[in-house]
Amino acid sequence: MSRFLPPWLTFPWDLSRWFSPDRSSPAPDPDLPMGLPPWHQPWTVFQAFIRGLTQDFLWQLRRWLRTKELALLESCVIGLVSGLTAVLIKEGANSISTWRAHQAHQNLLWLPIIGLVGGWCAGWLTLKFAPETQGSGIPQVKAALARVPVALNLRVAVVKLASTMLVLGSGIVLGRQGPTVQVGAALAAQLSQWVPTSPDYRRQMIAAGAAAGLAAGFNAPIAGVLFVVEELLQDVSGLTLGTAILASFIGAVVSRLLGSQGLQFFSTLPTETVRLTVQELPLLLLLGVLAGLLGGLFSRGVLASRFLYERFLPWSLPGRVAVAGLLSGCAAMALPDMLRDNVGLRDWLVEGHGTWHLTALAFVSRFGLVLLATGSGASGGLFAPALVLGASLGYCVTLAAEAFFALPNVPADWVITISSPATYVLTGMGAFFSAVTKGPITAIVIVFEMSSNFDLVLPLMIGSVVAYTLAELISKGSIYDRLLEAGGIHLNRRGDRPGSTVAEWETLTAAQVMQQRVETLDRRVTLGAAQRIFAASNHRGFPVVDREQVVGILTQVDVAHCNYPPQTPIGDLMTPHPVTVQLADTLAHVLYLLNQHQISRLPVTDGRKLVGIITRADIIRAEVKQLTGSYCVLGSQIQPSYVVYQTRAPALGRGRLLVPLANPITAPTLLQLAAAIARDRDYELECLSIITVPPGRPPAETPVDVSASIALLQQALSLGQDWQLSVHTQARVTHDVAQAILDTIRERRIDVTLMGWKGQSRTADRVFGNTMDTLIRQAPCELVLAKLGDRLYSSGSVYPSLFARLHLNRWLVPLAGGPNAQQALEMLPSLVSISSTPEIILCQVTKPDTQPHGQVLSQGQQYLKRRGVTCPIQTRSLHNASVSEAILHLAQGDHCDVIVLGATREGLLKQALSGNIPEAIARHSKQTVLVVRTRAPSPDSGETQGDGVGFSHSGHEG
Incomplete structure (x- = not known):
């Protein structure tokens, strides 16, 4: 039957080909039990179904359509989705704002509370899932179009959408149009990943998505295209204009239809007829000058606000946005009702219902609150606030001129009759927008499209050009370029990275x-x-x-x-x-x-x-x-860890063993294992507690609470006194746990590191987990990973005190002749010293059709006897096609308490031969598992180690 269907509809007959990127074989799911194929999971089947159907359908489109035809089709999809997301942001933010207003009507104290909670939730969402969505999002899009490695994908779009709704709904004074630009660009970038194309083609799709986002946000399709050409892409090629125009048009249509405005492209603002006389030109020039001066100061204030937050409020992003929400709510309590809403304030000013003191208050309050919000890193744009500030400034000029010309001492020849206050309000919007964004053409067109009055073009041109010229003298360059430079990214005049x-x-x-x-x-x-x-x-x-x-x-x-x-x-x-x-x-x-x-x-x-x-x-x-930039994320670099607490004991000079402590429940067991090794080798014990801080906060400047770390390290000091060990302790603040451990190893010259391990990795591209994989590759010392078993204590789930006797008596040690297995064998005499009645089982696993090398087991047995091990030592030779399965069955059948393994090297070659055996054993074993890795040749060398367990003839002779 499948031969009568198109190729992309044959999924039920060959489902497995969608479970890996190259569609050649199913990719194993790390969370599945051994032997269970991944398509037995319903969610995995659904994901594979959607991914395969989408990719096959799009690949077939690429075969049927030429490049330009496919680009136009993608532009339609981008415009449609961008329009939908713009409406979703608007309606979601309005719903939260309506609920907030209802609560404030009953009690004004709800305003700062909602601002605090909403700001913290928005900041946490951004920091946790997509740090690159901070701010308006336009600098990130501009960097991506300049081929700077910045993440733009579906994850970024979803997080930006949700965080923007929370920010705007909680009362923080920002706009939604900037975020819609980033959302549109991110959705376009995700679509270009589903249909792999050239980098230039992908760049044009991102530009089309940005144009559609702005067009949908303002219902201004022409302005969306011009903003991309003037500010972001600076490219007027036929394909760029065609895709951007089509995406902008569709985005604006969708936004108008779903925004209950139909398809009538008339003004959304209640304006009167715009009139202008020649005598009013000096007032327009004055308005342009004021907009340029204040707009330039506003741009510098945005950068200053960011600096002040970092200098005086070095909190994480959730804390900074929460403070901005709290202060915005407190300010809203003191403001009149008509000044609490951006859109309502803009309409109120255009209609000419305001007084001079309310208009001045609107400008001053909005000016300060926007700077307060932008410096915090809240998800929101500057477009709408700039328009409101410009409208307030234009109406202030109108009222001031009328008051001045009404003075009795003013000569009659100087009196200028203001024909239409709305002209100044709309001109102020365009002039201030031009001064802030440094996009005069976009400013003229965006206000023109919003007013739908051709008579407004001349006043807009005068005000916008004058404002742009003065603002360029005060704050040179685009505000988005300045924000990128503050983040360490420099673009040249053409909008690309410096240099060819x-x-x-x-x-x-x-x-x-x-x-x-x-x-x-x-x-x-x-x-x-x-x-x-x-x-x-x-x-x-x-x-x-x-x-x-x-x-x-x-x-x-x-x-x-x-x-x-x-x-x-x-x-x-x-x-x-x-x-x-x-x-x-x-x-x-x-x-x-x-x-x-x-x-x-x-x-x-x-x-x-x-x-x-x-x-x-x-x-x-x-x-x-x-x-x-497919694999890079724009964000802060990981900085070195910083010591915030330490104690020092006498130095013996024979060596040091490091044990990181994080969980008070598992710390006693790890300490006893570490103490046994340290006492046998006459090493000093170095105990480490790690405190993590968000990436945006420097470890050396971030205040932290060390009380929990000190309590944990006190256990180690007690153990040292009881076992007569020299114990050092320290607590470190860091962005990354692996970074802190590596810093400690280098600074303290550690010889052995023992640390707890959950026994599995939740990330498909990691073997032991992110931290463990980094340490296995880079730690220049012996490394022991300890996965604690379910039957560790006979007392059940309640862990005893630090000095309780551990129930670790039967030790299983697989051997294969590699250096890691030899290292595990050398560590065994010190480990069994913590057992009350120890027994050791040495085993070797070979393929069913090969003979075991009994010499490996006999040499291991003799070595342990030479080391003074007097407990019973058994040897077992096993035949099995799966090494991990054989070891698990032996451990279960002989009621072993501990499995001691040599680490399989991480290289792709050995994984192809036998898989990662220690990880597979630890994942499915109920026993305690210790994985030993020998000292790495050098940090980051990537040089491989011999396998600890494996087939006797699989190339481990070296």
Whole structure:
């Protein structure tokens, strides 16, 4: 039956092809039990169904339509979705505002309370899920169009939409049009990811989305296009204009239809007929001058407000937005009712119902409250506030002129009759908008579209041009460029990043392009093992290392075209003295070497130590990343951790063992395990408590509460006194847990690190989890991960005191001959010292069709006896196609309490051969699991380790 249907409707017969990006095989779900295929989960099936149907449908469209036809179709979709989201933001914010007004009508104290709670919720939502949605969002869109790596996707759109509704609904004085620009651009960027296109095509789609967002926000389709051309993209190519115009038109139509305005493109403002005489030109010039001066000061105030928040209120984003909401609510309590709503205030001013003191109060209050809100980082724009401020300023000029000319001492020749106050109000809107955004053309058109009166064009041109000229003298450049510069992003006059593409590539170094995870081979690995490795890998060559240094390169050609016996070490076959590059070498030098020697990969070394590798694919990937910014997020850089509390004990000079403590429940067990190892090796014990702060706050300047950390570290000091250990303690403030641990390891020269582990990773692209993966790659010391089991204590779920005896008696240690397994074996005598009646089981797992190497088990047994272990030691040889399954069955059947494993190296090669065995065992085991990794060669080297557990003939001989 499927042969009668289009290809994109054949999903029921081949569902598995949608579970991986390349549609070649189902991707495993880390949360599924072993052996259960992912399509048994209904939610996974639904996600795969939608993703596959959408992608297949869009790919078929690409086959049927040409590039321009597809661009126009995408523009229609972008305009439709942008219009819907603009209406959703408007209606959502209005609903919350209506509820807020109802509550305030009963008691004005609700205004600051709602502002406080709503601001905190909006800030938390932004910081937690999409930090790049802070502020209006237009600087982020401008950076993305300048090919700066900034995240624009569906996540950004959803968070921006929700946070903007909370901000506006809670009474914070900002606009919704700026956020609609970012939402439209983010939705367009997400659509361009679903239909992979060139970077230039993606850039044009983002511009169309931004235009549609602004057009839908203001119901001004022409202004949306002009804003993109004048401020964001600065491109007037046919495709850009066509897509932007179509998306803007559809976005405005959808917004008007759903906004109950029909398709009649008349003014949404209740204006009278605009009239202007020649005698009134000086007043228009005066209005332009005032708008330019105050608009320039307003732009500088936005930057000053941001600085003051960072200097005097260095809180996290939720706290800053909550303060802005609280103060805005307090100000609203003191203001008259007509000054509490932006849209109502604008209409009230245009209708000419205000008095001079109310109008001045409106301008001053809005000026201060907008600066208060923008500095906090709240999600909201400057467009609507700028229009309201301009309207207030225009009406103030009208009232001041009428009062001045009514004075008895004014000569009759000087008297100017103001024909229409609405002319000054609307001109003030355009002039102040032009002064703030530095977009005079957009300002003229946006007010013209809102008023639908051609007679207003001349006053708008006079006021906007004068205001723009003066504002440029006071605050040079676009406010959005200044905000980007405050965040560390600099654009040139053309709206691109400084320098040409060639100049950017010349600044890249090997350290920025290389892969840190390197698949290597030891020079003692045999030819037979190397052949099996090449057969199971997609790599065509591997660096050969000896004692952490690169000694050669082994390629498929070397392995395939040789007549040596399988037992020959690859050191006799490799190409010695390979071409390498240093970390600081430029990309131009890398490209020269690749072309000069006609090779496809170059090892990157620090001295002679291997720290990475560069392939031609890495260079292409770096280029795509530079052009599209697909994998980068704009945000604060992680800063070094900062010590806020520490105690020091006598230094013994033999070594240090670090144990990070976070959970008071698991801390006693971790401390006893760490103390056992430290006492056996005569090490000092270094205990660490970590306090995390949001990325936007410097660790060295953020006030924190250390009482919980001190209470936790006191347990370690008590244990040290009881076991006669030298115990040091410290508490660190950091953005990232792994960063704090690495800083401690480097500063305190740690030899062993023992830390708790949940036993699984919730992220599909992580093996042990984000923190653990970073430490396994970079920590320059021995590393022990401890996943505590369900049967750790006989007392049940209630954990006893620090000095209670642990019920860890039966120890299972799988062996495979690798260095990590050997390290686990060496650590075993100190660990079993905490058992009351210890028993040890050494096991080895081999494939069903191979004979076990009994020498590994016998050597392990002899080693333990030489170390003085007197407890019973059993040996077991197991045959099973799955190493993890065999070990789990043995641990369950023999009622083992602890499984001690050597860490499987993280490289893709070994995962392809046997999967990550320790992670699989820890995930499904009810026992306590200890995973041991030997000392890393050097931080970030990516050099691989021998596997701790695995098949005896899988290439672990090295």
